[in-house]
Amino acid sequence: MRHAHTVEQVRAAEADLMARLPEGTLMQRAASGLAVAISNYLGHTYGARVVLLVGSGDNGGDALYAGAQLARRGAQVTAILLSDKAHDAGIAALTAAGGRIHPLASSAKGAAIASADIVVDGIVGIGGRPGLKPEAQAVVQVAVDHDVPIVAVDMPSGVDVDSGETPAEHVKAAFTVTFGTHKICHFVDPAAAACGPVHLIDIGLELPAPAVSAIQDADIRERYPVPHGESDKYSRGVLGLMAGSSQYPGAAVIATSGALAGPIGMLRYLGPDEVATAVRAAHPEIVAGEGRVQAWAIGSGLGDELEVDKVRELLNAEEPVLLDADGLKALDDSGDHIGVLATPHAGELARLLGVERSTVEAERLKHAKLAAERFDVTVLLKGATTVIAAPDGQVRVSSNATPWLATAGAGDVLAGLCGSLLAAGLTPLDAASLGAYLHGAAAQLASASGPLTAMQVAKKIPEATRLLLDQDIPG
Ligand SMILES: NC(=O)C1=CN([C@@H]2O[C@H](COP(=O)(O)OP(=O)(O)OC[C@H]3O[C@@H](n4cnc5c(N)ncnc54)[C@H](OP(=O)(O)O)[C@@H]3O)[C@@H](O)[C@H]2O)[C@@H](O)CC1
Numbered sequence: 001m002r003h004a005h006t007v008e009q010v011r012a013a014e015a016d017l018m019a020r021l022p023e024g025t026l027m028q029r030a031a032s033g034l035a036v037a038i039s040n041y042l043g044h045t046y047g048a049r050v051v052l053l054v055g056s057g058d059n060g061g062d063a064l065y066a067g068a069q070l071a072r073r074g075a076q077v078t079a080i081l082l083s084d085k086a087h088d089a090g091i092a093a094l095t096a097a098g099g100r101i102h103p104l105a106s107s108a109k110g111a112a113i114a115s116a117d118i119v120v121d122g123i124v125g126i127g128g129r130p131g132l133k134p135e136a137q138a139v140v141q142v143a144v145d146h147d148v149p150i151v152a153v154d155m156p157s158g159v160d161v162d163s164g165e166t167p168a169e170h171v172k173a174a175f176t177v178t179f180g181t182h183k184i185c186h187f188v189d190p191a192a193a194a195c196g197p198v199h200l201i202d203i204g205l206e207l208p209a210p211a212v213s214a215i216q217d218a219d220i221r222e223r224y225p226v227p228h229g230e231s232d233k234y235s236r237g238v239l240g241l242m243a244g245s246s247q248y249p250g251a252a253v254i255a256t257s258g259a260l261a262g263p264i265g266m267l268r269y270l271g272p273d274e275v276a277t278a279v280r281a282a283h284p285e286i287v288a289g290e291g292r293v294q295a296w297a298i299g300s301g302l303g304d305e306l307e308v309d310k311v312r313e314l315l316n317a318e319e320p321v322l323l324d325a326d327g328l329k330a331l332d333d334s335g336d337h338i339g340v341l342a343t344p345h346a347g348e349l350a351r352l353l354g355v356e357r358s359t360v361e362a363e364r365l366k367h368a369k370l371a372a373e374r375f376d377v378t379v380l381l382k383g384a385t386t387v388i389a390a391p392d393g394q395v396r397v398s399s400n401a402t403p404w405l406a407t408a409g410a411g412d413v414l415a416g417l418c419g420s421l422l423a424a425g426l427t428p429l430d431a432a433s434l435g436a437y438l439h440g441a442a443a444q445l446a447s448a449s450g451p452l453t454a455m456q457v458a459k460k461i462p463e464a465t466r467l468l469l470d471q472d473i474p475g
């Protein structure tokens with residue numbers, strides 16, 4: 001996993017390390033990494049036109065020192081100071097290296113930005129409040145108008161670093177270079193979408209447990225329940241699936257496709273006879289009717305046929321339960337739901353919490369955590385980036401999907417797959433994490449940059465799993 005820490009955690013780790021190192025060491029490490037990343041992006045340094053947008057703090061200092069390094073290697077570097085205050089030693093370093101300094105009032109700044117190869121956003125970093133001041137917004141807009149790529153120093157200025165929210169104007173970066181550890185805004189939308197690819201420069205920080213972790217290829221290999229010589233169909237896990245209705249029979253076929261593509265040894269289907277017939281026609285290996293299971297997946301396409309009392313009974317039983325779509329209506333905030341995994345999209349989470357969908361979309365991390373705490377369940381909030389919040393406060397994200405996955409039935413595949421992982425014995429947090437990541441990987445294969453259907457995603461899950469399990473990933 002990749003890990004993100006809060007500003008407070010970063011500041012504390014930085015203070016610990018700085019006490020043991022000569023002054024300025026960390027900023028030099030950060031600036032060197034930034035300069036190298038910019039050179040790599042441009043493909044050349046000599047003669048490159050680089051404009052630095054410099055705010056009042058150390059984020060501007062990083063930009064100035066990186067600019068000085070680039071200037072020493074032959075780049076034409078111009079700094080635009082957006083505040084009366086700026087990092088003095090950084091300005092001295094850039095000037096000594098032959099860089100130019102423009103105050104905000106300079107009439108030449110617009111032309112410098114318009115003709116730049118790259119603009120460096122050193123306006124604000126972890127010390128910033130959300131939003132851009134009008135003068136910063138104006139210079140950023142010149143870069144946007146002239147298609148000049150922007151590299152964000154630490155994070156795109158204007159985003160909310162610890163929540164990933166973007167309540168006001170902010171920079172949209174071609175890429176971001178961050179230091180020491182990832183920050184929450186790199187992982188959580190909508191801010192994550194403004195970061196572009198994020199390069200992490202190690203500056204030697206020693207960090208506590210992360211606030212948010214991002215799932216990677218290696219996590220699948222580490223945690224997937226691969227069967228072994230002693231396994232049989234029962235020990236691999238049996239999933240009970242309640243999905244589909246006379247109104248939505250297809251949801252059952254799609255959800256069972258997702259479930260069978262996961263690690264379980266057997267799938268029991270419970271639902272109306274005509275739907276069971278359709279499910280068995282698609283997958284003759286499915287067993288219809290009651291029996292022992294290791295986990296339940298309930299909800300996709302149930303419509304009005306949800307039996308709330310029966311589901312509530314299962315919620316209080318020992319076996320873990322996944323609740324999706326209509327099944328979420330059975331969730332209440334009483335009782336111990338520690339083994340429950342809820343998989344809402346933003347609209348469903350909004351209904352559960354009694355807020356507007358737009359509020360959930362703007363504050364995804366906050367609402368996923370809120371629901372996990374209120375209902376004592378693990379919440380998987382679907383979207384371009386999937387946010388998974390456990391009741392103990394752990395948060396993970398998965399962001400390997402493709403926008404082509406936004407298609408009817410894709411959520412049913414995910415519910416089946418995550419249910420399958422639950423039945424195979426993973427915790428709700430791991431089942432959600434691996435399920436979301438494999439779903440995203442399968443969608444990439446199914447899409448190949450083009451349209452896909454939910455059933456095609458389900459069909460690609462075994463191949464995605466095989467590729468991820470076989471890959472030789474060090475450490
Ligand atoms: N920590 C680490 O490990 C390392 C950190 N490093 C670097 O330091 C950066 C943090 O630097 P920092 O603490 O000086 O804060 P920073 O983000 O530059 O902001 C400072 C000032 O900006 C202002 N301001 C606030 N909001 C604003 C807005 N929306 N628009 C305009 N202005 C705004 C506000 O001043 P005010 O307006 O209140 O006078 C605030 O005091 C960090 O991101 C990284 O790049 C690396 O060098 C090495 C390792």
Ligand SMILES: Nc1ncnc2c1ncn2[C@@H]1O[C@H](COP(=O)(O)OP(=O)(O)O)[C@@H](O)[C@H]1O
Pocket residue numbers: 345381382383384385386401402403404405406407408409410411412413414439
């Ligand atoms: N823009 C996007 N980029 C990537 N994945 C997305 C995007 N929008 C939605 N998804 C994913 O597509 C799936 C849609 O699920 P859901 O909204 O439940 O659809 P349905 O109810 O039709 O099955 C989820 O896994 C979600 O994370």
Ligand SMILES: [K+]
Pocket residue numbers: 059121122123124125152153154155156157
């Ligand atoms: K920045």
